[in-house]
Amino acid sequence: MSLDNITKDSIDSLTPPLSEGDGGRLTGYLNMELLRFSTAGSVDDGKSTLIGRLLYDSKSIFEDQLEAVKEASKRSGTEEVNLALLTDGLRAEREQGITIDVAYRYFATPKRKFIIADTPGHIQYTRNMVTGASTADLAIILIDARHGILEQTIRHSYIASLLQIPNVVVCINKMDLVNFSEQVYNDILEGYKKITNAVKLRNIRFVPISARDGDNVVDRSVNTPWYTGQTLLEILETTPVAHKINSDAARFPVQYVIRPYQDQYHDYRGYGGRLAGGTLSVGDPVIVLPSGVKSVVKSINDFDKELDFAYAPQSVTVHLNSQVDVSRGDMIVKDDAKQPQVGQSIALMVCWLNEKPLNLNNKYIIRHATSETKGIVKEVNFKVNINTLENNFADKTIHANDIAMVTIRTAKPLVFDSYSQNRITGSLVFIDENTFETVGAGMIVDELENVREGSGI
Amino acid sequence: MSYKLTHLKELEAESIYIIREVAAQFEKPVLLFSGGKDSIVMTHLAHKAFYPAAIPFPLLHIDTGHNFPETIEYRDSLVQEIGATLLVGSVQEDIDKGISVEEKGYNASRNKLQTATLLNSLEKYKFDAALGGARRDEEKARAKERFFSHRDEFGQWDPKNQRPELWNIFNGKKNLGEHFRIFPLSNWTEMDVWQYILQENIPMPSLYYTHEREVIERDGNLLANLPFITLKPDEKPTVKRVRCRTIGDVTCTGLTLSEANSLEEIIDEIASSRVTERGGRSDDKRSEAAMEDRKKEGYF
Numbered sequence: 120m121s122l123d124n125i126t127k128d129s130i131d132s133l134t135p136p137l138s139e140g141d142g143g144r145l146t147g148y149l150n151m152e153l154l155r156f157s158t159a160g161s162v163d164d165g166k167s168t169l170i171g172r173l174l175y176d177s178k179s180i181f182e183d184q185l186e187a188v189k190e191a192s193k194r195s196g197t198e199e200v201n202l203a204l205l206t207d208g209l210r211a212e213r214e215q216g217i218t219i220d221v222a223y224r225y226f227a228t229p230k231r232k233f234i235i236a237d238t239p240g241h242i243q244y245t246r247n248m249v250t251g252a253s254t255a256d257l258a259i260i261l262i263d264a265r266h267g268i269l270e271q272t273i274r275h276s277y278i279a280s281l282l283q284i285p286n287v288v289v290c291i292n293k294m295d296l297v298n299f300s301e302q303v304y305n306d307i308l309e310g311y312k313k314i315t316n317a318v319k320l321r322n323i324r325f326v327p328i329s330a331r332d333g334d335n336v337v338d339r340s341v342n343t344p345w346y347t348g349q350t351l352l353e354i355l356e357t358t359p360v361a362h363k364i365n366s367d368a369a370r371f372p373v374q375y376v377i378r379p380y381q382d383q384y385h386d387y388r389g390y391g392g393r394l395a396g397g398t399l400s401v402g403d404p405v406i407v408l409p410s411g412v413k414s415v416v417k418s419i420n421d422f423d424k425e426l427d428f429a430y431a432p433q434s435v436t437v438h439l440n441s442q443v444d445v446s447r448g449d450m451i452v453k454d455d456a457k458q459p460q461v462g463q464s465i466a467l468m469v470c471w472l473n474e475k476p477l478n479l480n481n482k483y484i485i486r487h488a489t490s491e492t493k494g495i496v497k498e499v500n501f502k503v504n505i506n507t508l509e510n511n512f513a514d515k516t517i518h519a520n521d522i523a524m525v526t527i528r529t530a531k532p533l534v535f536d537s538y539s540q541n542r543i544t545g546s547l548v549f550i551d552e553n554t555f556e557t558v559g560a561g562m563i564v565d566e567l568e569n570v571r572e573g574s575g576i
Numbered sequence: 577m578s579y580k581l582t583h584l585k586e587l588e589a590e591s592i593y594i595i596r597e598v599a600a601q602f603e604k605p606v607l608l609f610s611g612g613k614d615s616i617v618m619t620h621l622a623h624k625a626f627y628p629a630a631i632p633f634p635l636l637h638i639d640t641g642h643n644f645p646e647t648i649e650y651r652d653s654l655v656q657e658i659g660a661t662l663l664v665g666s667v668q669e670d671i672d673k674g675i676s677v678e679e680k681g682y683n684a685s686r687n688k689l690q691t692a693t694l695l696n697s698l699e700k701y702k703f704d705a706a707l708g709g710a711r712r713d714e715e716k717a718r719a720k721e722r723f724f725s726h727r728d729e730f731g732q733w734d735p736k737n738q739r740p741e742l743w744n745i746f747n748g749k750k751n752l753g754e755h756f757r758i759f760p761l762s763n764w765t766e767m768d769v770w771q772y773i774l775q776e777n778i779p780m781p782s783l784y785y786t787h788e789r790e791v792i793e794r795d796g797n798l799l800a801n802l803p804f805i806t807l808k809p810d811e812k813p814t815v816k817r818v819r820c821r822t823i824g825d826v827t828c829t830g831l832t833l834s835e836a837n838s839l840e841e842i843i844d845e846i847a848s849s850r851v852t853e854r855g856g857r858s859d860d861k862r863s864e865a866a867m868e869d870r871k872k873e874g875y876f
Contacts, residue, residue: 149582150582152580152582152586220738222719225765247740381629391626447600484749489600546743548742555750555751556739557741560742
């Protein structure tokens with residue numbers, strides 16, 4: 120059924136009836152996992168329709184919302200229900216018919232809860248794509264089957280790679296408009312290889328879909344007998360929410376020191392924080408960085424519960440054996456071979472977010488995990504042309520939406536990993552000293568790894 | 577060993593992280609408490625975040641004076657139980673002082689007047705961060721809200737000039753006189769809130785469960801027939817079995833016909849519901865951008 124002709128009755132028929140009073144479903148719900156994914160795309164490639172399809176089919180759009188969208192569609196002069204009106208929340212967006220900001224959408228199936236970061240794909244909104252991608256476990260990249268790989272496909276793929284989104288699903292959309300041709304689909308897959316040769320992408324999947332008619336979105340399509348893979352929703356429901364917890368290094372940025380100041384908790388000192396990687400167990404020998412003081416984990420609490428161990432991304436309270444000096448901004452790590460780096464000279468890829476260009480030798484506030492310091496950009500190494508994936512070593516002015524490799528020097532040492540090892544201890548933001556706006560987003564690199572790329576597509 | 581977090585544990589971990597960030601980054605935060613389910617969950621999370629220490633900031637109730645009596649009872653016993661500090665900003669007092677002017681007519685609501693009382697209270701106590709239980713799934717203007725939402729010196733929101741929020745780095749830096757609204761439940765849905773209440777076994781006000789009550793029907797909504805409601809000549813109160821899906825000012829809180837008598841039944845009812853929870857809120861129906869406009873002025 121086409122989403123353009125949605126009526127109240129047709130929603131009922133679209134939606135599989137939920138069994139009511141079903142205790143099993145309830146228990147199932149309490150055991151669900153959460154998957155965060157991002158979608159990037161422009162107006163014409165069917166992104167809104169795809170999101171609308173997922174929301175409809177999972178029964179996440181309600182009658183009053185649909186009525187409001189229908190009314191608004193009528194006022195703007197179209198008889199068809201314009202699903203973009205559902206996602207464009209701000210008045211300016213509705214007036215201009217564009218998406219300005221990242222919109223977050225929520226839906227759930229009996230298997231999982233999903234958070235969609237819906238980002239506009241125009242080139243001037245690179246900052247929004249980067250923002251939406253920063254927390255995503257999976258990225259959906261849409262390709263219009265009629266047009267094949269475009270400049271924006273390269274851009275979206277590059278950002279998924281830069282932000283190291285663990286899973287990428289390339290949806291070849293509008294298959295209905297190319298007669299569900301296997302040849303067209305295979306040609307696009309073949310063409311996409313030049314992108315995967317140029318940028319590192321992990322776990323790529325391809326799906327031929329028609330978001331408008333629902334082919335291979337939720338249900339397998341009879342129009343693509345040659346496609347034997349999973350439908351998009353099956354992929355979303357089964358992709359592991361990867362934390363690589365066993366192999367990751369333990370990282371616990373101290374967020375807040377809990378001291379009750381009550382007689383019964385006289386010597387109580389708990390370190391509140393959220394594990395940024397790995398596991399931490401009671402009895403583990405640990406090092407507090409940057410001071411280097413050693414101690415042992417005495418206990419770990421989740422509210423009033425004693426835990427034997429904790430793992431990312433849990434929020435817990437950690438207690439150490441000895442009375443050591445630990446405060447916000449410190450990082451507790453396991454005393455093992457996987458030590459983070461401690462330093463003041465750091466190379467990173469930066470995405471500039473502010474209208475005011477990056478100012479070399481200007482002081483910025485640097486925020487990294489739970490610590491804060493000042494920093495100066497010492498050098499712009501190169502700027503990335505995100506449409507051709509060539510590194511530009513000549514033009515070093517960094518404007519809003521530019522991506523560049525820079526070297527910074529910080530006032531205090533930071534305790535960090537490379538972004539490819541840990542997205543939390545490997546990322547930081549630049550804050551303007553005067554306006555306090557967040558002006559840049561940085562991903563820490565091992566210097567050699569990035570120059571090797573960037574020879575173009 | 578299982579390293580899987582359920583979605584509720586992950587949402588909880590995220591919210592606790594944000595609440596602790598607020599305590600660390602701001603000098604004088606406050607938790608806005610309405611007596612509704614979202615602010616009850618917020619209080620529960622704040623209690624967990626600092627345990628065994630007390631919540632290091634007070635609760636603030638912006639009281640329209642048009643309350644269900646059950647809300648006030650619940651509020652006072654909760655505060656007592658967890659040892660929190662409660663402050664009350666009174667819309668009635670602001671009306672008496674002439675700071676606010678009451679709306680007239682049958683559909684008069686104090687919902688809008690809450691904004692002035694809220695901003696006055698924030699200024700009076702010099703709060704620099706106000707934690708609220710608003711969620712992005714509630715309303716489309718809220719879908720673009722940040723966790724840390726910057727407000728200028730007039731308490732206003734500029735949706736087109738919001739600070740980007742990446743990873744889990746939150747920037748609460750501000751100039752003198754500005755403040756932040758903080759929304760730790762941003763990523764929760766109505767369903768998540770109820771499932772969490774069930775999982776954590778949080779006691780809820782009786783208003784959320786089915787009960788018999790005198791109601792009137794107005795513009796397709798059921799309103800409780802309490803003294804704050806002025807009846808139109810043709811309106812006749814009838815007794816129905818209802819429950820609250822949201823709790824706010826009596827004059828604009830629509831009731832739902834329901835037989836749900838337990839958390840499990842409420843969850844089943846929401847799962848099969850065809851209307852959003854704010855569908856019964858007459859304050860949202862005033863225009864397409866009603867929420868956006870109120871938020872810009874400084875509403876919750």
